[in-house]
Amino acid sequence: MTQNVEQEFLARIKVLHDTVWEGHASGPAVQQWLGNFTCPPDAPDERLHALCLLSQFMYFGSRQMRVLLKALYRDKYKYPIVEQIRRANEDTLDVPFIQAQFQQTLDATRFLGIGNPSESGVHLLYYFRQENQLRKKYFINAHEIFSAEADKRILRFPQVTRYVFIDDFCGSGSQGKRYSTDILAELKKLSPTSIVSYHVLFATSDGLNSLRSDTLFDAVECIYELDSTFKCFGSNSRYFKTTPVEGINKTEAEKMCRKYGAQLDNANPLGFGDCQLLIGFHHNTPNNTLPIIWFDEPGGPPWTPIFRRYSKYFGWGK
């Protein structure tokens, strides 16, 4: 019974809307979004497939993002350093000593955002600082790593031994690679012993592997790894793993997403880098998510998104 299935999806979406989606998918909003799908009479029910996908959309609201930023600092930065300090000092439990040592390391650390100041990686630094009660001096812009001295680039903070690049999302890893080429190469030349890390909240396994093998980062860490099961139409997709739902078919769902995706972004019909994700955040939806979810490019084809992506405005078609 398609109607019952549709109602079940809507019921699930309503619960998510009421609880974790921060009110993003009200009934009218969902109906408007469903209006994008033309539902040709001879094709399987597109609305049903769209609802099926939406009901599995993973959204991280403001509170969750703040908690993740805490975890990023605590689990990927602070605890490993504390562990090192204790190891180097016969597993000491001397708290004042550990605190003093950690403070020294922190003083020799700078946190940076990935991307330009208007992008999400940098935007999140503000909350990262708030949640972890860090002083402003530990944060710098990428251009502040270096300074010029008599026609020569030198390190602005020679006492700094750790640089931690913070990002919200790593899909294909392309941005990290750019940083590696543009900044890390020179940084490593000037200070080969500096530890340069890339800490990201969410990352695909492919993106992480790519950064670990093809960049100069000493450490690449993430909080929430999106393995191949998160690829919507992949062979082991988690979204189509449960008991088959009447009227829902993975192949048809992919066909539909490709059809509309190609109209929205011909180069990336299933999301940038063919990531095929179903994920969104309080501050934005990554372009690695299926475009049918987020597409709202100015000048682009008319489309009502359900979780709007605030694009970087590179310009449509350029």
Added chain:
Amino acid sequence: MIMLNPHTNPFNITKAVDFSDQEIQDYWIDIPESGGFLQLMKPTSPMPMFILGGKGSGKTHLMRYFSYPLQKIRHGNDVPEKLKDDRYVGVYLRCGGLNSGRFKEKSQSEEAWEGVFAYYMDLWLSQLVVGTVIDAYRGCAELELNQEKVCKSILDLFNTWDEELPTSLEKLLEELSSLQKHVDVAVNNCAISGELKVKISATRGRLVFGIPQILSENLPAIRECVFLYLIDEFENLSESQQKYVNTLIREKEMPCSFKVGGRMYGIKTHRTYSADEENKEGSEFETIRLDALLRASKRYHLFAKRLIVRRLSEHGYVTGDVKAQEVMVKSISDWFATIPQEPFAKGETSFVIEKYAEGERPYFQSLRRNIEKGRELGLAPGVSSPEDVEAILVSLACTDYPLLEKVNIFLFYKEWSDRNNLREAAETIARDCQQFLHSKVARKTRYSRALEHFKVDLVAQLLRECDKPQRYLGIDTFIDMSVGLPRNLLILLKSIFAWAVYKGETPFTDPHTPISAKAQQAGVAEAADWFFGDARMLGASGRLVEDSIKRLGTMFRTVRFADKPSECSCTSFSCDLSRVTDEARRIVDVAQKWSLLIAVSDRRDRGSERIDDQFQLNPMLAPRWDLAVYRRGVLSLTPDECNAVFDEAKQSDFDRALKARESRMNAPSFGTKGVDDSHRDLFVALEND
């Protein structure tokens, strides 16, 4: 003034236990029978009473309404004098708050626990009585003058008193509380210390009856009052603890009486510690079954509508006085979108015409398949060629009225089931249909009777065949679904309201925009799921009951959506329970106690004149199996069928029993011997081809 907040769901709170005393008063609605709940409860009667009912039948609301804090709210000033008018003082105790599970095991004898629990309960009730009197008499000279004497008399009730001698009731209350705390500490530490160091300093029951007697003797204003112990959530007590309450009931002394509230399954015993005698209904106590009473009341709908309007009023959706509220009570159904009733259900079934503007309608597709199969198997009398099939389909068509087409097909299947010539039958039905359609006088004919009896089921079949959700619409439907359990009604409305808001509607604000059918359908589906989950018992019995109810629902659905349903609006069954297994009987009993099944008056079996037990599936569950809300036809189950549904050991027979029934009601075999099973496989094979 309450400001209207569109996000506040007026039906959010569905449990009286979550209400403050003031809210209990504000949300109170009396039953519109003469005398109302007061007459029903008889608070001044010395006869103890059990108030039983399913979850959400309103027991707690009712009992709290008769408790002292509510009496005080109603009376305002000069409470003792007003209590004199009431002639009772309600002392409310919720057994859930006793944490009664503590009073057992931990290497102590059962006798020890019985004694400690009785003492603990006596202390608790004593505090409630003393606290009530202190509050009622605050600032009254009558108490000031007598309290030293009262205290002394109360202390005389104790066998021993090691504490300081209190001279005021406040001090006495503190001492009683301190004694109770000592028991708490001893009980809570028993598992660790291995000892149960409790000194019981009052004989069982002495405080419970003695304190009210002393107060009565010394405080003239309440001399004529009954001290009414309202003991709620009785089901939370163990058998031996219930035995103690039963003993208090049996040994009751004036001026005390008891009202004990509990779920139907909650009474574990009526035995007492008085020589193990059992309390008898009518002799030691009387019983009211709240939901059965509400269900049977002809004015339950009015009560329910007032309940809804009171909620809306408290949340600012209705402004004005009682008159304004009564106006809304009368028009409450207008706030819910329903399908207008038209001749031959034209509007109600317009979705068929819209969806199948072109192409064959699904029920004709199915009929065509059935006749063709029947022809191949030699089971379709009078059909020998494809032309015959076409002619039948043309005869049964009535394009503008899909419901009449369904009636035609239903009658056709009846004829087929009777092995009549199908071509001739189709022609006769077509004539009957045209006569009925153009008849100016409403005459009872076979055709009109079929429509009258099966209309609801045939519309349900149409909805299903056209992939539309079943319609559970309108306030009267929801009230009927609640079957005397007001909480179920509130749960339904809570979900419907939430869905309406989610869909961007503003329920109960603009009389011209009623709550949409879609919001109602979604809300009903959600509430039905909630009910099934909430009613679910824990443990092995819970699973057995749940599985049985699922099987029963499946059976009813099979009947409703059959080609020739044996019963109309089938949501009830009857069976001679004396001939089923003990386990099946037990599960039926448990399901009834948990309100999953509702006992209906016994039924005389058509064939044998035997009186059978009859039960209805709780209509809250109807949406789970697309069943009717209203009770009409009754499925007569054989003992074997009943066992297959309710006895897990016999559940392997269920599929066979269901298939046998299905086969009798469906084309082309209609139960033809030898065709049922062997040809079924063939039909499946043909279907797959």
